[in-house]
Amino acid sequence: MAVGDPRVSIVVPARDEARNIERLIEALDRAKVELEAAGYPTETLIVDDGSQDDTWLHLRAAAASRPWLWAIRLRRGFGQTAALAAGFEHARGELIVPLDADLQNDPADVLLLLRRLEEGYDVVSGWRRHRRDRSLTRRLPSRVANWLLAVFSGLPLHDFGCTLKAYRRQVLEAVRLYGEMHRFIPIYAKWAGARIAEQEVQHHPRVAGRSKYGLDRTFKVLLDLATVKFLGDYSTKPIYLFGGAGALLCLGGIGCGALALIEKYAYGIWAHRNPLLLLAVMLFVVGMQLIGMGLIAELLVRTYHESQHKPTYLVAEEVNRPCAASPVSSLQPADASTSTRSAR
Numbered sequence: 160m161a162v163g164d165p166r167v168s169i170v171v172p173a174r175d176e177a178r179n180i181e182r183l184i185e186a187l188d189r190a191k192v193e194l195e196a197a198g199y200p201t202e203t204l205i206v207d208d209g210s211q212d213d214t215w216l217h218l219r220a221a222a223a224s225r226p227w228l229w230a231i232r233l234r235r236g237f238g239q240t241a242a243l244a245a246g247f248e249h250a251r252g253e254l255i256v257p258l259d260a261d262l263q264n265d266p267a268d269v270l271l272l273l274r275r276l277e278e279g280y281d282v283v284s285g286w287r288r289h290r291r292d293r294s295l296t297r298r299l300p301s302r303v304a305n306w307l308l309a310v311f312s313g314l315p316l317h318d319f320g321c322t323l324k325a326y327r328r329q330v331l332e333a334v335r336l337y338g339e340m341h342r343f344i345p346i347y348a349k350w351a352g353a354r355i356a357e358q359e360v361q362h363h364p365r366v367a368g369r370s371k372y373g374l375d376r377t378f379k380v381l382l383d384l385a386t387v388k389f390l391g392d393y394s395t396k397p398i399y400l401f402g403g404a405g406a407l408l409c410l411g412g413i414g415c416g417a418l419a420l421i422e423k424y425a426y427g428i429w430a431h432r433n434p435l436l437l438l439a440v441m442l443f444v445v446g447m448q449l450i451g452m453g454l455i456a457e458l459l460v461r462t463y464h465e466s467q468h469k470p471t472y473l474v475a476e477e478v479n480r481p482c483a484a485s486p487v488s489s490l491q492p493a494d495a496s497t498s499t500r501s502a503r
Contacts (some may be wrong), residue, residue, distance in 0.1 A: 165202035165227075166253055167194060169269060170246030172239050172322075173218075173260035174208040178367035180217040183260055184228070190266035191227065197270055204229045204246045205260070209236030239322075240341040247331050256325045257341075263291065264323040265361040272325035272358055281330050281353035282345050284316050285323035291364035304380045311388050312346045316357055319345065320380075323360055327353075339379060343387050350391055395460060401453030408446030415439035 169187065173180070187203050194201045207215045207230065218230040231245060243257055254273060258264040268285070275283040290298050301320055308319045319342050326344070334347045345355055393400045416439035422428040430436045 165200045167199045167201040168250035168252030168255045169203040170257040171205045171260050172242035175210045175212050176260045177212040177214045184221045186266045202227050206242040206246045207232040208242040240336050240339050243341050244336040253328050258323045263363050268360040275358050276325045280356045281327045282348050282355045283325040284357050285321040285360040286318045286357050287321050287362035288359050290362050314349050397456035398453035401449045405446040405449030408442045412439045412443030
């Protein structure tokens with residue numbers, strides 16, 4: 160880190176938050192004073208995700224008198240994940256802390272997360288233990304989703320959806336964000352061998368504006384969970400998933416066919432009148448198709464890794480490495496997706 164560069168980058172995605180921006184800037188002003196006093200030179204990046212209100216006008220006015228405030232406006236609303244990816248890509252600090260613009264996350268908690276990070280962790284995830292949201296439409300679905308994520312990922316966090324987290328830059332450099340996958344960054348970090356901790360943070364009720372999320376978000380989380388589970392367990396060996404399921408279906412088809420033959424010769428039930436024969440053919444055909452899909456997926460995985468020279472491992476640390484040895488780590492700056500690059 161060069162002299163004068165920030166050590167901490169606070170990244171705030173914002174969309175239609177004109178009624179909250181002034182209060183947010185005041186809170187960030189106070190947080191910056193505390194962070195600087197604690198030895199954390201800080202910059203703040205607020206990414207306007209295609210707001211339709213006066214959010215950008217307020218940001219421009221605030222940034223005019225604050226050199227540490229970096230305002231970025233995307234051409235249209237690409238979504239929270241893309242806005243975060245744009246902020247991560249532009250951030251200069253070695254420690255990166257995202258938080259929401261609606262002030263339900265408290266910027267005063269940033270220092271608390273950073274101090275936990277200094278204990279040797281790579282990720283510190285905020286836990287809104289006492290959420291100030293509606294029970295039926297927000298808290299209950301969130302608990303169900305968090306429980307499912309913890310079970311299927313093996314990462315025992317209570318609050319995957321809390322935006323307020325602290326990351327070391329090298330953790331984010333290995334992550335590429337697509338769709339609505341920002342809530343799964345700790346899971347990606349776990350796959351890369353990161354040390355992860357959880358820290359209780361404050362959560363305030365929303366006093367202005369309205370939430371961008373509804374009950375339908377829970378169903379989207381479940382679909383994203385299926386994607387994450389597949390990427391985590393089968394991204395380098397898809398034949399195990401497709402081939403295993405296909406083999407089971409083929410065995411089921413063979414079993415149904417054998418049962419149809421037994422019924423024909425033992426009980427005189429003609430095969431063309433026995434639905435088991437049709438079921439046997441269907442199961443066997445679908446099973447062979449799944450096995451074929453697995454083989455095609457294997458080819459795609461190999462093409463993906465070999466065409467981009469992506470190794471199937473990440474190196475954490477080396478000792479006494481010869482100077483002539485070439486680096487093999489696949490860590491590259493996070494690609495915020497085509498949409499965010501074009502929206503600079």
